[in-house]
Amino acid sequence: MILIVDDVPDNLAVLHHLLREKYRVRIAKDGFRALELAEMPPYPDLIILDVMMPELDGFEVCRRLKKNPKTSSIPVIFHSASHRAEDEELGLQLGAVDYLAKPMAPVLILARIAAQISLQEASMRLQNSNALLAESVREKTAELARMQDALIMTMGLMAEARDSDAARHIKVTQQIALLLAKRMQEKGMHRQLLSDEYLAALFKTIPLHDVGKLGLPDRVLFKQGKLEPDEHALMRQHPQLGLEIILSVEEFLGKPHLFLRIAKELAYSHQERWDGGGYPQGLIEEEIPVSARLMAIADAYDGLTRSREYETLRSHREAMLLLAEGAGSQFDPAMVAVALEISDAIEIAVSCIRSQATRSILSVCEPA
Template sequence: MDQNSEIVSKQVILIVDDTPDNISLLSGLLKEQYKIKIATSGVKALQIAAQQPAPDLILLDVMMPEMDGYETCRRLKSDLLTVDIPVIFLTAKNQAQDEEKGLLLGAVDYISKPISPSIVMARVATQLNLIRVQHLLRNQNKYLESLVQDRTSKLGKMQDAIIMAMASLGEVRDNETANHICRTQNYVMVLARQLSQHPRFKQELSNENIELLFKSAPLHDIGKVGIPDKILLKQGKLTADEFEIMKQHTSYGRETILSLERYLGESNNFLRFAREITYSHHEKWDGSGYPEGLTGDAIPISARLMAVADVYDALITEREYEPAFEHQTAINIMRDARSSHFDPDVLDAFLQMADKFDMIARSFREPLLKSSGSGATHETSSYAN
């Protein structure tokens, strides 16, 4: 099969259930979008999962004779051939301890029966979107490594282009543009250079690390590929429940980078910065951010820089339903958030370099009014109110 055929081929889902009616329901629901494989026992599921090409996702019933779903999952996760295949449990066992047990065994999700078709479709799409991103990142590194010895300069440019393409997966779904990526990565670089001689940041912000920060910054919202369109593209303010789902993009982004690190069997500063930025750029200095509510220096430096860059760009960017703030107004809003949202030293460096931020924004100005998803709404509205 050629490369183009692989790109357009359907992803494979293995349905494991000993009840024919359940298999019929799930396969009927999913067969138009995905290629379906069937197993009626845990033993058969292990055999199919170990065959190449392996399934992209496994929907696994818990209550089966001989080998239940929990034992099947444990064996899948103990085999190098199947350890990385994501597993979603489908079961009528809906106690908290049942879900906890499944997740501790390595499952990525847990859906209660009787199933809701819309929930199954959404959860499946989320996991398979993450897999697509992970495969793209893995293929990128394989390709780059094969040529690194004799094409260093050309590969450097190719790497940058592929990183931008990966970043665009998240931004395009949020109706963002490449200009947003270019602006924020340049903001981060300017800010890092300004702080590179500061006693608190000097060790971390070497010239080499600043270059890696510049390259990793575009990946900050890559986890948005896992957010449903009805939430990501909603016009206006999200409900509390919708916002909780939106916040998961930080975890999806981190998991994408962690998956790549596991595949490579190692990490490096580029992947570390990418992981820190994707996961922690919505943390706030006073602990009121997410996903972990980190405070102060517990927030990675890379994420503190990205927080300033991302908020400034959200404030000065025009939305279909929300006008842009003038540069000076954005400066004043962010100054008021010193020591609450932002590391005070990082914010002070930003204030010193505000004119350069304005120049970058003008250099990569949006040519036309554009619509954006709700991610930016929650950045700007929290300051405007």
């Protein structure tokens, strides 16, 4: 559809007669009406615009069309009795695609209009094609992300294979760590580190914190009850084994990645203690990565409140009190303070997870 704008009835009649056999035509006798019609469906594919009109001249109409997101992409051809080069230059600067000086042979007008219509149609096809391609890329990216999440969860479940409640353990620790990290972010703690991107990567990486257990012998991994000293020594090797697994993945990819950096921190340092009494490195206080400190609290809470044959089941209140007792020795005291601050949120989130059916627990985890 073509919108013709001219204040001279004879000019409108000539152009209407010339174009009506091939195109749908709409006419406007002044600039204000042209702006109204340009926003009314069916939207014009092209606007033929006179320059010299009263009240609102063609140049001002073009300026307004190009500033309006609804009409900015509509091609404009100026059709004017002015032959001044500066007028043509101004028209093109304002965004017009062509400038036709009156009078012009009908065959030339039709050719120039046909060329612009073809360009517009080609542009629309390209936009539609790009939109379809972008949607396809989004779908493939989302599918890849789901596959990645499923693979991470699978590896985490394999690492926790000695525990029949492994899926819930992973989801509980994910939620507690995320709740802690979000509250710390709100309070401005570790401002440079705790970005939204970091929190998303942390959530996805937590199932890999015990991936090193995949390298342990079955007699240790599947043993029910307390471990013997030699078995305990083997168990203490799982952080190093986990680090080596993640390093192998990083080497395969050939470049560093935030996700893998956090995975290495969790796998290697989640057994460290604030007072330096942990393993494998005996890191102390701020030497321990933030991700590992978060994991230590989440893991401890779940261990205290989750029913196991060889441990006493604790209530939420008892678990929080024990975390408080461990502040400054086993745990980062500032993080424990945050955990106590959001105690109710932790209890609600964990209760919700543990009440879910196994089928839903085994689905790919997403942050709350």
